[in-house]
Amino acid sequence: MKIGILTGGGDCPGLNAVIRGIVRIVHNNGGQSLGLLEGWRGALSGDFTPLHPENTDDIIFKGGTILGSSRTNPYKEPGDVEKLIATFHRMDLDAIVAIGGDDTLGVASKLFNDHQFPIIGCPKTIDNDLSSTDQTFGFDTSINIVMDAIDKLRTTTESHRRVMVVETMGRHAGWIACYSALSSAADFVLVPEADVDLDRMCNLLKSRRERGKQYGIVVVSEGAKLSDEYVTLHLEKDDFGNVQLGGIGESVAKIIEERTGIETRSVTLGHLQRGGAPSAYDRILGTRLGIHAGRLVVEKNFGKMVALRGTDIVAVPLADAIGEMKTLDSAIMQEMEEFYHD
Ligand code: F6P
Numbered sequence: 001m002k003i004g005i006l007t008g009g010g011d012c013p014g015l016n017a018v019i020r021g022i023v024r025i026v027h028n029n030g031g032q033s034l035g036l037l038e039g040w041r042g043a044l045s046g047d048f049t050p051l052h053p054e055n056t057d058d059i060i061f062k063g064g065t066i067l068g069s070s071r072t073n074p075y076k077e078p079g080d081v082e083k084l085i086a087t088f089h090r091m092d093l094d095a096i097v098a099i100g101g102d103d104t105l106g107v108a109s110k111l112f113n114d115h116q117f118p119i120i121g122c123p124k125t126i127d128n129d130l131s132s133t134d135q136t137f138g139f140d141t142s143i144n145i146v147m148d149a150i151d152k153l154r155t156t157t158e159s160h161r162r163v164m165v166v167e168t169m170g171r172h173a174g175w176i177a178c179y180s181a182l183s184s185a186a187d188f189v190l191v192p193e194a195d196v197d198l199d200r201m202c203n204l205l206k207s208r209r210e211r212g213k214q215y216g217i218v219v220v221s222e223g224a225k226l227s228d229e230y231v232t233l234h235l236e237k238d239d240f241g242n243v244q245l246g247g248i249g250e251s252v253a254k255i256i257e258e259r260t261g262i263e264t265r266s267v268t269l270g271h272l273q274r275g276g277a278p279s280a281y282d283r284i285l286g287t288r289l290g291i292h293a294g295r296l297v298v299e300k301n302f303g304k305m306v307a308l309r310g311t312d313i314v315a316v317p318l319a320d321a322i323g324e325m326k327t328l329d330s331a332i333m334q335e336m337e338e339f340y341h342d
Contacts, residue, residue: 021290
């Protein structure tokens with residue numbers, strides 16, 4: 001048995017733990033693993049690096065992915081899917097494990113449906129927005145990074161009696177913003193799932209100031225929507241048609257300063273949220289997903305994605321796992337709401 005492993009889309013802490021888990025299971029069953037470099041680009045070109053327990057046993061603490069990543073979409077250019085299949089046969093591979101988000105797994109699902117391609121998916125994203133899995137690895141590390149950043153921003157914000165607006169990633173789901181706001185006792189949070197109520201936010205900041213709180217922290221998800229008059233449009237798109245988000249924090253800071261008269265600054269945490277070593281939780285979740293993805297390969301149970309359900313790792317059909325974004329549920333939003341009353 002010879003398998004290819006690839007990591008596609010935005011990188012995320014815990015990817016190396018998954019790779020290590022898969023390689024271990026394949027090795028335990030007498031197989032060989034190759035790392036396809038830079039996502040689907042490596043599956044097209046055949047660029048690879050050999051993987052075995054000796055060179056993957058100590059990668060668990062590293063952030064990012066030792067295989068590199070890209071947002072290459074083999075369904076974009078005509079002929080690329082055929083090229084990918086030809087490369088797969090030329091390399092004498094028996095299966096591919098694709099570790100990625102909605103886009104990478106969407107390609108995996110199409111390859112399975114259209115060509116019965118022997119493929120297994122493993123969900124990853126700091127955004128935590130994939131349906132069919134209770135949580136994605138990378139999310140825990142990410143919210144800890146944001147929480148740590150807010151703890152640091154709090155001291156300078158308080159010294160200067162300012163409001164600090166912290167813009168987080170997460171695309172069109174507010175998981176990172178909501179969880180990091182809750183863990184940091186932020187004064188207000190703006191998420192894509194709820195209407196942005198600027199009046200309420202500004203009134204709250206003003207009344208808290210009047211009652212003696214000397215500073216304010218507002219967390220804004222990059223995907224939250226302001227009305228057209230405030231929006232800065234970023235039209236850059238990737239191979240999958242995703243619009244590049246970012247910049248809303250600055251607009252929100254201007255609005256707060258104008259409406260409240262309180263000096264306000266903004267910080268966009270950006271790619272810091274994906275960097276550095278994975279948390280213990282993400283190392284363990286990544287390792288478990290890798291082990292189960294490896295087992296599915298050994299069983300030739302293709303067209304599946306490994307997923308976390310409760311505390312179990314289960315296999316779900318790839319087709320069911322993609323397409324639907326998992327947004328913040330109403331229960332957590334209501335809990336969050338309790339802290340935004342006057
Ligand atoms: O999907 C993960 C993510 O980090 C999003 O939160 C963010 O909008 C996007 O990727 C950034 O992508 P890039 O690394 O291409 O700038």
